[in-house]
Amino acid sequence: MMRGRLREGALLFPGISWLFVFFAAPLAIIFVVSLGQRDAYGGAVLDKGLSFANYLRALEPSFLPTVANSLKYATATTLLAIGISYPIAYWISRHGGRRKGLLLILVMLPFWTSWVIRTYAWMIILRDNGVLNGVLQATGITHDPLILLNTDFAVVLGMTYGFLPFSILPLYVSIDRVDVSVVAAARDLYSSPGQAFRHVTLPLTMPGVIAASLLTFIPAIGDFVTPDILGGAQTTTIAKVIQSLFLSARDWPFGAALGFLLILATVIGTVSTLRILRAEVIG
Amino acid sequence: MEAATNAVPEIRLRDLTKQFREVLAVDHVNLEIRTGEFFSLLGPSGCGKTTTLRMMGGLEAPTSGTVEIRGNDVTRQPPERRPVNTVFQNYALFPHLNVFENVAFGLRRRHETKDEIRRRVGDALALVRLTGLDTRSPDRLSGGQQQRVALARALVCQPMVLLLDEPLGALDLKLRKQLQVELKRIQREVGITFVYVTHDQEEALTLSDRIAVMRAGQVEQLGSPEELYDRPRNRFVAGFIGTTNILDGEVVSVSQDRSVVRLGTGELCPGPGRAPAAGQPVELAIRPEAIELRAMPGGAERASSLGGSPDGGASALRGNIEQSAYLGTGISYIVRTVGGQLVTVLCTRPADRFDTGDLVELAWEPASALVLAPTDEPGQAAAQSKTDAQEA
Numbered sequence: 001m002m003r004g005r006l007r008e009g010a011l012l013f014p015g016i017s018w019l020f021v022f023f024a025a026p027l028a029i030i031f032v033v034s035l036g037q038r039d040a041y042g043g044a045v046l047d048k049g050l051s052f053a054n055y056l057r058a059l060e061p062s063f064l065p066t067v068a069n070s071l072k073y074a075t076a077t078t079l080l081a082i083g084i085s086y087p088i089a090y091w092i093s094r095h096g097g098r099r100k101g102l103l104l105i106l107v108m109l110p111f112w113t114s115w116v117i118r119t120y121a122w123m124i125i126l127r128d129n130g131v132l133n134g135v136l137q138a139t140g141i142t143h144d145p146l147i148l149l150n151t152d153f154a155v156v157l158g159m160t161y162g163f164l165p166f167s168i169l170p171l172y173v174s175i176d177r178v179d180v181s182v183v184a185a186a187r188d189l190y191s192s193p194g195q196a197f198r199h200v201t202l203p204l205t206m207p208g209v210i211a212a213s214l215l216t217f218i219p220a221i222g223d224f225v226t227p228d229i230l231g232g233a234q235t236t237t238i239a240k241v242i243q244s245l246f247l248s249a250r251d252w253p254f255g256a257a258l259g260f261l262l263i264l265a266t267v268i269g270t271v272s273t274l275r276i277l278r279a280e281v282i283g
Numbered sequence: 284m285e286a287a288t289n290a291v292p293e294i295r296l297r298d299l300t301k302q303f304r305e306v307l308a309v310d311h312v313n314l315e316i317r318t319g320e321f322f323s324l325l326g327p328s329g330c331g332k333t334t335t336l337r338m339m340g341g342l343e344a345p346t347s348g349t350v351e352i353r354g355n356d357v358t359r360q361p362p363e364r365r366p367v368n369t370v371f372q373n374y375a376l377f378p379h380l381n382v383f384e385n386v387a388f389g390l391r392r393r394h395e396t397k398d399e400i401r402r403r404v405g406d407a408l409a410l411v412r413l414t415g416l417d418t419r420s421p422d423r424l425s426g427g428q429q430q431r432v433a434l435a436r437a438l439v440c441q442p443m444v445l446l447l448d449e450p451l452g453a454l455d456l457k458l459r460k461q462l463q464v465e466l467k468r469i470q471r472e473v474g475i476t477f478v479y480v481t482h483d484q485e486e487a488l489t490l491s492d493r494i495a496v497m498r499a500g501q502v503e504q505l506g507s508p509e510e511l512y513d514r515p516r517n518r519f520v521a522g523f524i525g526t527t528n529i530l531d532g533e534v535v536s537v538s539q540d541r542s543v544v545r546l547g548t549g550e551l552c553p554g555p556g557r558a559p560a561a562g563q564p565v566e567l568a569i570r571p572e573a574i575e576l577r578a579m580p581g582g583a584e585r586a587s588s589l590g591g592s593p594d595g596g597a598s599a600l601r602g603n604i605e606q607s608a609y610l611g612t613g614i615s616y617i618v619r620t621v622g623g624q625l626v627t628v629l630c631t632r633p634a635d636r637f638d639t640g641d642l643v644e645l646a647w648e649p650a651s652a653l654v655l656a657p658t659d660e661p662g663q664a665a666a667q668s669k670t671d672a673q674e675a
Contacts, residue, residue, distance in 0.1 A: 181375040184342050187362040188369045189389035189440065195363075199388075203379045 027263065034256035042250025054257035063238075070237040073152070073227065074220035077159040081167040081216045082209060084160070089171035089208075094180070107168050115162065119229045122158050123149060126230070150232030158226040163219060167212035174208025175201070210277050218266055238262060291354040293318045293444055293476045294339060299348035301334050301500075308334045310500035311348065316444075316478060321470055323479045323487040326497035327523070332480045333372075333448055335497070339478060340369045340446050352443060363392075368437035369446040373453060374429045376421040382408070382432055383417035389440040407439035410469060427458045434469070444476045451486065463489055484524050488512065496520050517656040521568040528574075528626050529655070530567045534558050541649035548622025552600050553649040566655040571629035573651040576616065576637065577644040600645045602626070604637045618645060 035050035092103045110118060125131045126148040133145040148154055178201055186196035202209075224239035231237075238258065245255030292315040301309040309331040316322045324332035337343035339350055341362035349358045357365050368389065377385050386404045395403070408414050411431035421429060430450060437445055450466075451459045467490055470477050481487050487494050488508040496503045496511065496519075504516045515521035518529055532546040534554070542558040544565055545551055554567055579601060602620035613631035620626060626645060637643060 179373075179375060181371050181373065182377060184362075185369070185371055185375040185377070185436075186388070188340055188342065188367075189436070190363045190392040192361075192363055195392060199392075200377060200379075 027260075030256045030260050033252055034254075034260050036253045038251045038253055042252070044252040044256075054254045055261070057254060058257050058261055063241075066236045066238050066241055069235070070221050070239065073155055073159065073237060074217050076152075076156045077163060077220040078167075078213050078217045080156060080160045081163055082171075082212055085164060085167040085171050085212060086175075086209075089168050089175050092168075093172055093176040104169070104172065107165050110162075110165065116225055116229075118162065119158055119226055122154070122161065123229055126154050126157075149230065150235070152231075152235075154230040155227050155235060158230040159220050159223060162223075162226065163216045166215040166219070170211035170215060171205065171208045174205040174211075178204045206277070210274065214270055214273070218270065221266065222262065290318065292316055292351075293320075293353060294478065295351040295354075296335070296339075297349045297351070299335065299338060299350065300346045301331070301338060301343060302346040307500050309338070309345075312497075312500070312502055314495060314502065314505070316476060317493075319474060319476055320492040321467070321477045321479065321490055323481060323491040323494045324497055325481055325484060325487040325494050325523070326503075328482055330497040331500040332482075332497050336369075336446050336448055336478060336480045339444070340367050341365045342369070366443040367446055368440050368442040369448065370430075370433045370437050370450045372448045372450070374421075374433040376429055376432055376436075378421055380421075381417065382413065382419045382421065382424070385421065385432055386436045386439050388436060393440070403439050404435075407435040410438065410472065411435045411465075426454050427462060430454065430462060434466075438469070438473060442475065444478060447477060447479045449480055449482070452481075452483075459486070466490060488524070496523060498523075514653065515568060515655065518566055518568070521653070521655055526571055526627060526629075528569045528571065530569065530624065530626075530652075532565055532567065534561050534563050534565050536561050544652075546622060546624055548620065548624045550600055550620060550622040550624070552652075553647065554652045555650050555654060558654050568653040568655050569626075569647055569651060571615065571627045572613075572631065573647050574626065574628045575646045576618070576628055576630060577646060578637070579642045579644050600624075600626070602643065602645065604639050604641045604643060607637065607639065618643060620645070 032046065032050075033044045034054050035052065036044045036046040037048050037053075039045045088107075092100060092107075096103050123130075127133075128145040128147065128149070130149070132148065133142070136142040136146065182204070183196050183200055186200040187193070191199060221237075222239050224237065224243040227235045227237045227240050228243075239262075242255050242258050242262070245251045245258065249255075294314070294316040296312050296314045299309055299312045299314075300307070312331075312335055324335055326332050334343055338345050339352075341357070341360060341364075345358060349356055351357065352366060377388065380388065383404055386407055387400050390400045390403060404417075405414070408417070411434050413428060413431050413435065416424070416428070421432065424432065430453075433450070447466075451462055454462065463486060466477075479487070479490060488511075491508055493505065493507055494511055495505045498519055504511060504520045506514075511520060511524050515524060515527075521527045521529060530544070530546055530552065532544040532552070535543040535545050535551065537543075537556065537558050537560065540556040542554040542556060543551055544554040544558070544567060552567075554565065559565055600620045602618040602624075604616055605619045605625070606617040608615045610629075613629050614636070616628045616630065616637065618626045618628055628645065
């Protein structure tokens with residue numbers, strides 16, 4: 001009995017140690033740093049007394065527009081990603097046939113190139129004298145270059161592009177698991193294709209939709225590369241603020257406090273979303 | 284007997300054909316299914332029976348040909364507009380809905396009132412004897428219960444025709460027998476036409492008013508269970524419906540009510556009067572229960588077959604018991620004749636007991652040996668059962 005327990009525990013050991021070293025411990029460090037103060041050279045000082053002053057500063061209303069901006073980008077990205085991914089995942093599952101594996105590899109192909117390089121590629125495509133404007137002007141569709149770079153549009157586009165594989169894969173898995181005969185049964189029971197989707201396919205793939213949403217929303221809210229490269233200097237998101245507090249403003253304790261709050265908000269948001277949706281979907 | 288029905292058939296298939304890439308799944312099927320009958324499509328897997336059923340329900344679009352329901356051409360109608368409902372092979376219950384909501388699904392899509400839905404779902408669950416399980420989730424039901432929910436869900440919509448795709452295929456034998464009885468009861472109670480797909484010939488014989496035996500996308504023979512059993516058109520039907528002995532040979536002589544056939548193994552045996560002319564090849568089918576075994580004193584010096592003697596009422600082959608199996612209702616023997624032909628015999632009289640190696644005489648009435656039509660090409664059968672379809 002005891003030995004069985006130990007053996008089961010041994011299976012969890014690698015995962016738990018990983019989480020401890022790379023998640024729990026850094027989180028604890030961030031939390032401790034967030035209670036400290038900034039010294040003259042930008043280092044974090046802990047021996048002058050610990051306080052929640054940084055948290056009070058983080059909750060000041062002046063940060064609200066930044067938070068709202070982050071939420072706006074993440075929400076738009078999530079909605080767009082689901083809207084694009086669902087039909088793709090559906091098509092691969094239902095019509096992919098023997099090429100399913102190949103199509104899924106194609107979905108993941110962008111991962112073979114660095115995230116930052118791919119984002120720079122979008123910059124080349126979107127800038128005033130970029131690829132897209134070049135094509136539009138050469139074909140006479142537009143005369144003057146469209147301003148695409150450094151807009152909300154560019155940020156959401158870049159993020160959606162980047163996180164698409166994260167939403168396609170869970171959606172594919174959940175759609176592929178829906179028995180086609182269940183959809184046929186709905187059709188047989190007087191449902192149009194649209195009704196069969198709404199009453200059968202969609203509810204049955206809701207777990208996939210939730211997973212895809214979380215896997216898009218969470219990295220989108222923490223992403224500082226895309227808003228920085230494609231959104232330009234004037235675009236502020238909470239992730240960008242945290243990044244600059246650590247790297248340029250050198251105010252680690254305040255950055256740590258913001259970072260800790262972001263993680264906390266994400267965890268609470270994720271858990272409560274899952275709770276609500278699970279209660280509603282599974283009922 | 285086909286001509287007796289002048290009424291519009293419940294379902295009429297005309298030259299119905301379905302091609303899946305290179306595979307011709309259903310090949311110009313013509314069928315008329317009568318109102319209120321229990322009709323079965325019977326055949327081995329891959330014979331096109333399920334595809335035929337799905338085309339009736341609108342779940343598969345025919346390559347060519349038409350489907351009519353009560354005289355209306357529904358070939359181009361989507362499933363939701365057809366007055367038929369289907370019981371699927373693996374039930375296809377909605378896993379996210381409870382039993383009540385599964386059964387209510389079709390009624391809700393048709394916007395019935397709340398009270399009407401409650402009343403009709405209650406009736407349907409009572410009909411399949413599942414009252415009280417309304418709030419159960421399908422994954423917490425047994426296979427038999429799931430099957431009943433699927434049945435209730437289809438019947439509650441009061442379709443003109445109920446299509447059933449191997450509905451009992453996933454259940455064990457005992458439950459299957461029990462549900463067969465119940466299916467028949469339910470069909471009598473609701474009085475609608477059932478079209479039943481199965482590969483189980485025993486199930487088809489038990490349940491059906493009429494059966495269409497299918498092979499390679501075509502109807503081989505259509506008829507009542509008795510007709511198919513007693514007068515199979517060809518080797519395939521004879522072999523598929525029940526157990527049968529098929530003997531290949533050549534006609535030696537034909538007289539008024541009997542013929543003599545020389546088997547490929549060289550022995551003579553009796554055949555029916557309606558046989559091809561002498562010298563023609565012939566296939567005989569003899570049911571195991573039509574053969575009588577007689578004990579022979581060992582080493583008795585008799586003819587290898589009585590078939591050659593024109594006066595004996597029943598003629599006989601002889602051979603040795605090779606194997607026997609006790610079946611409860613009788614004993615099944617496999618006899619190897621002197622010429623080496625294997626023959627299965629079913630003895631229901633307990634007095635006839637033989638041991639392995641015993642020398643026996645096999646006898647049958649000439650009329651119980653059937654002459655089969657050649658089956659070199661699958662199909663070719665008209666939608667009528669002919670007993671002596673030997674071409675002229």
